[in-house]
Amino acid sequence: MSSPLTSSPVLTRLRPLLPALGFAVAAPALHLVMRLAGIEYCLTQLTMAIYYAIVVTGLGLLMGYAGQVSLGHGAFFALGGYTSAVLTTHDFGKWQASLGWLRDVHVLVARQDLYGSQILTVTPWAACLAALAVAVVAGCLIGYPALRLRGHYLTMATLGFGLIVAKLLVGTSFTGAADGINGVPEWRFLPGIIVSGKSALRVENFYLASALLLAVLLLLRNTVVSRVGRALKAIHDGEKAADAMGIDTAAYKLKVFLLSAALAATAGVFLTHYTAGIGPSEAGALKSIRYVALAAAGGMANLWRVAAVSIALNYCSLRGWFGSYDNAVFGALLILIISLVPNGPLQPGGWLRRRFRARSTSSSQHGAA
Amino acid sequence: MALLEARDLRKCFGGLVAVDGVSFDVEPGQIKSLIGPNGAGKTTLFNLVTGLLRPDRGSVRFQGTPVSGWKPHRIARAGLSRTFQNPSLFHRMNVLENVMVGRHCRTRSEFWGCALRLPGQRREEHRVREAAVQELNFVGLAHLAAFPASALTFGQRRMVELARALATEPQMLLLDEPASGLNTSEKRELGDLIRRIRNRGVTVLLVEHDMSMVMGLSDSVLVLHYGARIAEGSPADIQNDARVVQVYLGGEPEHVAAG
Numbered sequence: 367m368s369s370p371l372t373s374s375p376v377l378t379r380l381r382p383l384l385p386a387l388g389f390a391v392a393a394p395a396l397h398l399v400m401r402l403a404g405i406e407y408c409l410t411q412l413t414m415a416i417y418y419a420i421v422v423t424g425l426g427l428l429m430g431y432a433g434q435v436s437l438g439h440g441a442f443f444a445l446g447g448y449t450s451a452v453l454t455t456h457d458f459g460k461w462q463a464s465l466g467w468l469r470d471v472h473v474l475v476a477r478q479d480l481y482g483s484q485i486l487t488v489t490p491w492a493a494c495l496a497a498l499a500v501a502v503v504a505g506c507l508i509g510y511p512a513l514r515l516r517g518h519y520l521t522m523a524t525l526g527f528g529l530i531v532a533k534l535l536v537g538t539s540f541t542g543a544a545d546g547i548n549g550v551p552e553w554r555f556l557p558g559i560i561v562s563g564k565s566a567l568r569v570e571n572f573y574l575a576s577a578l579l580l581a582v583l584l585l586l587r588n589t590v591v592s593r594v595g596r597a598l599k600a601i602h603d604g605e606k607a608a609d610a611m612g613i614d615t616a617a618y619k620l621k622v623f624l625l626s627a628a629l630a631a632t633a634g635v636f637l638t639h640y641t642a643g644i645g646p647s648e649a650g651a652l653k654s655i656r657y658v659a660l661a662a663a664g665g666m667a668n669l670w671r672v673a674a675v676s677i678a679l680n681y682c683s684l685r686g687w688f689g690s691y692d693n694a695v696f697g698a699l700l701i702l703i704i705s706l707v708p709n710g711p712l713q714p715g716g717w718l719r720r721r722f723r724a725r726s727t728s729s730s731q732h733g734a735a
Numbered sequence: 736m737a738l739l740e741a742r743d744l745r746k747c748f749g750g751l752v753a754v755d756g757v758s759f760d761v762e763p764g765q766i767k768s769l770i771g772p773n774g775a776g777k778t779t780l781f782n783l784v785t786g787l788l789r790p791d792r793g794s795v796r797f798q799g800t801p802v803s804g805w806k807p808h809r810i811a812r813a814g815l816s817r818t819f820q821n822p823s824l825f826h827r828m829n830v831l832e833n834v835m836v837g838r839h840c841r842t843r844s845e846f847w848g849c850a851l852r853l854p855g856q857r858r859e860e861h862r863v864r865e866a867a868v869q870e871l872n873f874v875g876l877a878h879l880a881a882f883p884a885s886a887l888t889f890g891q892r893r894m895v896e897l898a899r900a901l902a903t904e905p906q907m908l909l910l911d912e913p914a915s916g917l918n919t920s921e922k923r924e925l926g927d928l929i930r931r932i933r934n935r936g937v938t939v940l941l942v943e944h945d946m947s948m949v950m951g952l953s954d955s956v957l958v959l960h961y962g963a964r965i966a967e968g969s970p971a972d973i974q975n976d977a978r979v980v981q982v983y984l985g986g987e988p989e990h991v992a993a994g
Contacts, residue, residue, distance in 0.1 A: 585850040585851070586850070588849055588850050588851070588852050589846060589849045589850045592844060592849035592852075592856065592860060593838075593839060593842055593844045593849060593856075593859070593860070593863070594844065594845065594846055594849045595849070596828070596832055596835055596836050596839070597836070597839055599825060599827055599828055599832075600825045600828075600836045600839075602827065603824075603825035603826055603827050603828070604823045604825060606787065606807075606819075606823065607819065607823040607824075607825070608825075608836070609787075609806070609807040609808050609811075610785065610787075610807050610808075610811055610816070610817050610819075611808075611811060611816075611836050611837055611839055611840065611899065611903060612808045612811035612812045612839050612840025612841075612903055613808055613836075613839050613840075614806070614808045615808070621846060625846065667827075
């Protein structure tokens, strides 16, 4: 085994960037293949799968590093998407007199709705920030009490939260009830870069989603190999020992949960603008369970693999390859992984390594006795 | 002023009084040992001092500051570090990373700094790595830095746990039965190491069953029996204390003296 103290510094620095390079190359390569195969229109589903992968990557961080499971990430996704959808489609014209100043600071903007009438709505950027704030506040309300305890309380709390959010969205006419919200405008994300589902912007949006996912992955990679990542892994491995090393375990668990929730909400915001709408099924428990299954299928702690597996499977799902068995496929996947390879499949030699580890720990325990 | 002052500590678990009104001081630079038969309340007392348990009554002052009721991470930050009876290394990390975790309470990079790899964070990370290597050298295990923690022998895990505790820059180190499960040569190494730790200026509070180690190392020994303090003094005094002999051997003190 090579020691980190002796191996070549150039190689050790470059090695962690290989997956990033792989992603950066894969995006244009996929585009090229689809173009040559004459199925460039499939980039739409691929783009959507990439946005969903942001949710799953955030969940992988929470599950693989802090050892906490959230069954409410669909709800956080929906909170982000719905907040953004409501604010950018609701007509605030009635309150024009009192809200005029918001127009001056570009939080409100006048535009035409689908039917050509003039309405006053929140700009997508401001709506995005509001969506993140909503997700973080909701995350605090659930996470703060649940994460002060050791154990699976967060799982329970987020499951309940997800069910409540889903019911509220279906039952509220303000959010379009079972129809959801349509007519969400496109988002001028940066000058010249527009989040929109228009077919003319398909390629551009595919690369925007890819860049966003790559940025998220790089930032998370930096986080997990640093002080914060070590603290999270320590909490996962032994909360008592982590606490004794000066790690504020409750605060770290809450922070990583909020980060993860904010990533889900961000993906919700982007996808809502991309598809120009959002429906209540996004908040459903089945969606949340799907995210957990995908994170587990990717091996949780390896965020690159989590993202890749998530894109692949969600793409198949969005193309309708699983037909009416869609949810069943993800349920079966979860069952198989938990019962056969709880540390994640696709690990070269993973099964053997675990066998070896099990043997070495049991023998050292004999030595202690 | 004593470094650690425990006053009248009491802790009950249901009807069982695990620690019953125990008071003691630990002077700076001392190696102090806490002994007593199984179930005497040694580990409970330890957990009261390090914040894992909250005392029902009494107080703990560290460097003059009352720390009872503080969370363990805050106590660790204040300069009081500990090891566990069963070495509790983080098994998903390698040996070096385990020790690097010990630097957590002396470093500051948070999510943003780490995610963006800001210059301050990179410098800090470099210092953390250096300090961790230094502590591994101190316990003589630097050659195992890249090994997964789960691949170590029991004795090596204990040493790594010590290095990790030292990485927190403690004023005082609490060792919970560090010699248990070690073989004779490992015990000798451990004894030397504890002495070297004291020579670095770290005060040591030791819970231990191995009497030759306790008597060889300690400046002062505190004896607990059924949660109460029955004797305190130098190793020589304790060895000749009639009540201690009675508690440990179960016989009448006169018999022992005669035999």
